[in-house]
Amino acid sequence: MKRIIITLALLCHSAIASGAMPEFPVNKVTDYPALQMWIKQAPHTTAAFTMERTMPSGRILKSRGSFEYRLGQGMMWRTSHPVRNAMLITPAALTVYDAKGRELRRTDLQGVPSGRITGAFTQQMDPAFLKQMERIFDITCRADVQKHVLVLGLKARHESNDLRWMLLVIRKGELNNVYYESGRQGVTKVTFTNVRNGEKVPESPFEL
DSSP states (O other), X not given: OHHHHHHHHTTOBOOOOXXXXXXXXOEEOOOHHHHHHHHXXXXXXXXXXXXXXXXXXXXXXXXXXXXXXXXXXXXXXXXXXXXXXXXXXXXXXXXXXXXXXXXXXXXXXXXXXXXXXXHHHHTTSOHHHHHHHHHHEEEEEEEETTTTEEEEEEEESSTTOSEEEEEEEEETTEXXXXXXXXXXTEEEEEEEEEEEEESSOOSSOOOO
16 A cells, blocks of 8 residues: 555645645546555455534534445445444445345436446446546545555536535545535545455345
8 A cells, every 4th residue: 555655646745634624635646557456455345434414504414333345346334323224335326225124215326426436446446437437527636655645536527416526535555534525415524443454355245
């Protein structure tokens, strides 16, 4: 991971403030192979998460649970508080289940911008997905090699896009925070702890 951050840092020179949400990076990402290497180094990731969402009305919603990412398959968010449920995201669909594993709703992501983001990550940053993403988002980065911190940013090119922007903060090779703004759901901050990276993707299905 250190080698990848150094590679990206050659393109992304700037300091990163600690603590609060970092400023949005302005340096265009051109080194996609380095991002592919980072994803392939951690094809299976599990973590605990806390989420704080500030709705457009000003109401603040908090939740916590566990997160699992599988390269080539998708990601599962299991919420334990304030309610128990699970959300499975793949390039094809977003499906929400209740505490008993019953499907509550399913949203087709084919052709949807958020589906392109998920597709890019689950399909190993395939060039076809990246070209789709670049038509909709400006993809930028900023790195601090000494602190081993990398910030990746996506900013929507069109006002009609519900996902307005997203920031991913990677510290010492681990996904630390995700920030994003949705026109419908406001600004969300996700913090990951107890991150564990595996070299092998499980063959068994996601557990609800």
